Amino acid sequence: MHPKKSLRFAPRFPGDPATTAVARPSTGHRLLARPELGSVVGMVAIFVFFFAIADPFRQATSMGTVLYVSSTIGIMAVPVALLMIGGEFDLSAGVNVTASALTASMLSYQLSVNVWVGVLVSLVFALGVGFLNGFLVMTTRIPSFLVTLGTFLMLQGANIAITKQVTGQVATDNISDMDGFGAAKAIFASSFDVGSVTIRVTVLWWLLFVAVGTWILLRTRAGNWIFAVGGNVDSARAVGVPVKQTKIALFMGVGFCAWFMGMHRLFAFSTVQSGEGVGNEFIYIIAAVIGGCLLTGGYGSAIGAAFGALIFGMTNQGIVYAGWDADWFKFFLGVMLLFATVLNMWVRRLAVRR
Amino acid sequence: MSLIEMTGVGKRYGTIVALHDVSMRVNAGEITCVLGDNGAGKSTLIKIMSGLHQHDEGELLVDGEPARFGSPRAALDRGIATVYQDLAVVALMPVWRNFFLGSELTKGFGPLRVLDVEAMRRITRDELAKMGIRLNDVEQPIGTLSGGERQCVAIARAIYFGARVLILDEPTAALGVKQSGVVLKYIAAARDAGLGVVFITHNPHHAYLVGDHFILLNRGRMRLDRKRAEISLDDLTREMAGGDELTALTHELQRT
Numbered sequence: 001m002h003p004k005k006s007l008r009f010a011p012r013f014p015g016d017p018a019t020t021a022v023a024r025p026s027t028g029h030r031l032l033a034r035p036e037l038g039s040v041v042g043m044v045a046i047f048v049f050f051f052a053i054a055d056p057f058r059q060a061t062s063m064g065t066v067l068y069v070s071s072t073i074g075i076m077a078v079p080v081a082l083l084m085i086g087g088e089f090d091l092s093a094g095v096n097v098t099a100s101a102l103t104a105s106m107l108s109y110q111l112s113v114n115v116w117v118g119v120l121v122s123l124v125f126a127l128g129v130g131f132l133n134g135f136l137v138m139t140t141r142i143p144s145f146l147v148t149l150g151t152f153l154m155l156q157g158a159n160i161a162i163t164k165q166v167t168g169q170v171a172t173d174n175i176s177d178m179d180g181f182g183a184a185k186a187i188f189a190s191s192f193d194v195g196s197v198t199i200r201v202t203v204l205w206w207l208l209f210v211a212v213g214t215w216i217l218l219r220t221r222a223g224n225w226i227f228a229v230g231g232n233v234d235s236a237r238a239v240g241v242p243v244k245q246t247k248i249a250l251f252m253g254v255g256f257c258a259w260f261m262g263m264h265r266l267f268a269f270s271t272v273q274s275g276e277g278v279g280n281e282f283i284y285i286i287a288a289v290i291g292g293c294l295l296t297g298g299y300g301s302a303i304g305a306a307f308g309a310l311i312f313g314m315t316n317q318g319i320v321y322a323g324w325d326a327d328w329f330k331f332f333l334g335v336m337l338l339f340a341t342v343l344n345m346w347v348r349r350l351a352v353r354r
Numbered sequence: 355m356s357l358i359e360m361t362g363v364g365k366r367y368g369t370i371v372a373l374h375d376v377s378m379r380v381n382a383g384e385i386t387c388v389l390g391d392n393g394a395g396k397s398t399l400i401k402i403m404s405g406l407h408q409h410d411e412g413e414l415l416v417d418g419e420p421a422r423f424g425s426p427r428a429a430l431d432r433g434i435a436t437v438y439q440d441l442a443v444v445a446l447m448p449v450w451r452n453f454f455l456g457s458e459l460t461k462g463f464g465p466l467r468v469l470d471v472e473a474m475r476r477i478t479r480d481e482l483a484k485m486g487i488r489l490n491d492v493e494q495p496i497g498t499l500s501g502g503e504r505q506c507v508a509i510a511r512a513i514y515f516g517a518r519v520l521i522l523d524e525p526t527a528a529l530g531v532k533q534s535g536v537v538l539k540y541i542a543a544a545r546d547a548g549l550g551v552v553f554i555t556h557n558p559h560h561a562y563l564v565g566d567h568f569i570l571l572n573r574g575r576m577r578l579d580r581k582r583a584e585i586s587l588d589d590l591t592r593e594m595a596g597g598d599e600l601t602a603l604t605h606e607l608q609r610t
Contacts, residue, residue: 215468219468219469219471220467220468220469221458221460221467221469223469224447224451224454224458224469225456227444227446227447227451228444228447228451228455228456231444231445231446232443232444232445234438235438235443235444235455236444236455236456237406237426238404238406238426238436238438239426239430239455239456239457240425240426240427240430240456240457241455241456294446298444298446298447299446
């Protein structure tokens with residue numbers, strides 16, 4: 001539909017309450033309104049904390065490890081954040097990573113074909129899981145929390161049961177000597193050195209995914225629709241936003257990244273443990289929430305989710321470098337989550353108040 | 355020819371008759387007021403016109419041709435825009451994103467088509483200025499605007515996107531006296547610009563200030579259908595308040 005610019009419609013009523021100009025908010029105010037603020041503060045605090053108490057944390061080489069750990073969460077946190085902004089959850093995200101890796105691994109090994117066949121079939125599979133999640137949520141109108149809890153349990157059970165049936169054990173056979181493994185490893189699980197620091201390729205992929213996620217959210221029509229379907233689904237529908245397609249695409253985005261992480265795990269370790277991935281879905285969600293995503297949808301950012309993942313990576317490794325029991329990690333994560341959520345809430349209240 | 359003409363339109367939800375035998379016309383440059391109590395069928399009527407629901411009795415003509423809208427988008431494409439009382443905007447989104455929601459301007463080609471953010475910001479600012487709302491910062495969440503301003507943004511949006519029929523669902527219901535006045539002025543201005551306006555309200559005073567034609571719904575049926583010249587504000591208010599039922603009630607409650 002083309003806007004009618006010729007329409008003369010310029011009534012003016014001086015003195016109306018509505019004609020009063022609204023003052024421009026200050027720069028500080030604008031900064032406060034960014035969803036990422038809480039996560040930036042948390043990130044700096046965590047960095048300073050471990051920098052002060054853990055000697056190995058200060059070395060450049062450990063940065064490579066921190067970034068790698070962060071990237072394994074961060075790659076998934078991007079689509080999970082987009083999905084949350086769109087007003088939905090995906091609890092099957094963690095096990096879908098494992099399911100994709102298992103599909104690629106077992107299919108290639110059992111049929112003795114090039115690993116790329118398995119890679120492509122598992123892509124179709126992971127996207128299919130995403131589509132099914134989205135389709136069920138949109139057609140049944142059951143909350144996504146329940147629908148994806150269902151697919152989570154189904155995948156968790158099937159992952160182990162099918163692996164045991166096919167391989168006779170709970171892990172898949174080593175595929176490192178199969179055709180195409182080298183090329184796939186180069187793409188999904190290689191590393192390179194920058195000075196003394198070893199950088200895993202997933203860090204680069206992570207940066208790319210964050211950039212693409214941010215671009216989609218802020219610079220494309222789809223991004224506008226994601227904010228709208230999460231913020232007020234009825235309004236969005238009433239002005240002609242394709243609600244169903246937008247939400248299903250978001251679930252498929254989670255499926256795509258789950259496939260990507262699954263391929264990373266497969267080509268990094270050559271074998272897949274079928275029970276892996278359970279519980280990771282919450283870590284993705286936590287990274288998104290620390291990064292400023294509202295649980296109720298309609299608000300958040302992909303960059304914030306990246307900061308959330310970085311907080312996860314720093315804490316995870318910082319505790320090891322500080323020589324503490326690794327079990328303290330979950331405790332720290334809980335503290336961070338509460339801290340970041342309260343800070344985000346407070347900041348948002350400041351930002352909306354005029 | 356009327357922009358919209360409905361004859362004998364009805365709608366059932368299962369066994370419940372929400373609307374039965376309703377006929378009305380929407381003409382360019384006229385304001386048709388649809389009045390009625392809660393549950394009278396006002397919402398069902400506008401949902402049929404705006405494409406959220408489909409009628410299952412009677413006929414809906416747009417520009418003289420039978421029409422049946424599968425989605426709000428289909429109605430919008432025929433120039434029928436609806437401004438809803440509570441779901442007009444997404445509160446957390448910036449004003450300009452709300453203004454262009456669902457009809458975003460883009461530049462570039464193919465998959466790399468991006469939003470033309472600068473143009474959308476500028477147009478939003480200009481269009482709102484025409485309506486007398488001067489916003490320096492169209493980046494602020496629309497939830498920070500007052501209720502009246504939000505209605506005006508929604509009306510400005512509909513007009514900018516070439517609406518020929520503007521359906522307003524209780525635009526003054528949640529507003530104070532002054533804010534209602536502002537919104538009513540824009541309704542009149544939209545009529546002067548040649549749009550056909552359907553004004554849903556349960557306030558006969560607001561309706562009579564701007565209306566050319568009045569339709570009163572009661573339990574899904576048309577109770578009254580009058581031109582402005584054929585009815586006074588007092589009669590309209592009396593009919594709205596219950597008409598004969600009210601007279602009976604007055605007698606009943608009268609102290610002796």
